Amino acid sequence: MPSFDIVSEVDQQEVDNAVNNVLKEIETRYDFRGVPTELTLSKKDNTLSLVTGDDMKIKAVRDMLITHFTRRKVDSRIIDFGEVEGTSKGQLKQQVKLKEGIDKDTAKKLVKMIKATKIKVQAAIQDEQVRVTGKKLDDLQEVMTLVRNCDLDMPFQFTNMKK
Structure with missing residues (x-):
């Protein structure tokens, strides 16, 4: 039976490239x-740490991040900006999380939305993804469009399209 997986993944290399481009722009800006x-980018935790004046x-750094992510074809909706906090040196810091994987609530909404269409799938x-199976490829493509x-x-x- 044909099937595919709906996932939400981040291309780590493109994120790294975008962060490096932002750092270069910061160095050159007046x-x-x-x-x-x-x-700083923590690939293990999928977070960015920002400290500035x-x-x-x-x-400005937030806008640069969104711009460079878009240029590198990384969807900027994965960026989750945290609270701005003060540091002991009088600067400000902010944690930025990169959302990866589909959380349970969003997965439930997806499944509910797919079932509401009455498409035969x-x-x-499954963990942080949703597997969709059906008899016809046309039905699966309809779900993808949805x-x-x-x-x-x-x-x-x-991902993981099987015929």
Whole structure:
């Protein structure tokens, strides 16, 4: 029986490239001269750590991150900005999480949405992905179109297509 998986994955290499491009831009920008700014990527935790001088600089780095992610074809909806906190040196820091995987609530919404269309497919939640199986490839393609057009504020990819 044909099937595919709906997943939400992050291309780590492209994220790394985007962060490096942001760091290069920070070095060349005039408004960041004399202001120590750190942007570090933790691939293990899927987080970014941002430390800079003031609130305006944090907003500028945030905009640069979104711009460079978009240029590298990484969906900017994976970025989850945390709270801005003060440091002991008078600077500001912010944790940025990169969302990967489909959480249980979103998976349940996906399954419910697929079942509501009355397309003859079965959708099942498996860890951080949703597996969709059906008898016809046309039905599976219809589900793909449905998922692409839904507004669940999360990027989805389709993997493991079996005929």
